[in-house]
Amino acid sequence: MKPSSLRRPPASHSARVREKRVRRSREILHAARVAFRERGYHGTTLDDIAARLGVQKTALYHYFPDKETILYTCHWEALEEVEQILGQALQREASSAARLRYVIKEHVRVMTETLEGSPLTFETTALSPTHAAQVIQRRDRYENGVRALIEQGIAQGEFRRVNSKIAAFAIFGAINWIARWYRPEGSLHAEELGSQFADHLTGGLTCQ
Numbered sequence: 001m002k003p004s005s006l007r008r009p010p011a012s013h014s015a016r017v018r019e020k021r022v023r024r025s026r027e028i029l030h031a032a033r034v035a036f037r038e039r040g041y042h043g044t045t046l047d048d049i050a051a052r053l054g055v056q057k058t059a060l061y062h063y064f065p066d067k068e069t070i071l072y073t074c075h076w077e078a079l080e081e082v083e084q085i086l087g088q089a090l091q092r093e094a095s096s097a098a099r100l101r102y103v104i105k106e107h108v109r110v111m112t113e114t115l116e117g118s119p120l121t122f123e124t125t126a127l128s129p130t131h132a133a134q135v136i137q138r139r140d141r142y143e144n145g146v147r148a149l150i151e152q153g154i155a156q157g158e159f160r161r162v163n164s165k166i167a168a169f170a171i172f173g174a175i176n177w178i179a180r181w182y183r184p185e186g187s188l189h190a191e192e193l194g195s196q197f198a199d200h201l202t203g204g205l206t207c208q
Helices: 013-041 046-053 067-092 094-114 129-155 164-176 190-203
Strands: none
Touching: 013 094, 046 067, 067 094, 067 129, 067 190, 094 129, 094 164, 094 190, 129 164, 164 190
């Protein structure tokens, strides 16, 4: 029988399969982030992640070849999201201060909701050299975008004349440290936390 004569599955069936795979992948990433937050990356095993889903470890291999790939995917998706946030800020807000405030607020949301408070930003050393290089390159691109926002604000007279690199590092350091103390089940909600961080971090740059 020629390949062209083989019966192909209906398109709707293929779509359902893809949707199921995406949904299951999301469930695995969620379980992993919770486990990483509670036990740390190195203290978490694939068995731990599988147990949270009520499946055997072998079921995870249909979606991710190993734990390091899960970690890499968590990093990559978070970086993709903050890059989109930076683009949204440029389109939605007119002033540099408003743009930076938007980026900070949404970056906090990524830390508390997308990454679910997991300290993944401290675990780049756990990535393979290839994955680490890709993550660092994309992270640097995002950092450069935030520095450009700060420099634009300085040029327009909205921000004080500061070292943009140090200012950006101070912002990222404050946001990344959230992972050390934030708990999703706590009394602080992500939106409130993001607004407060945006007020404090942007306010320290604006001209009085």
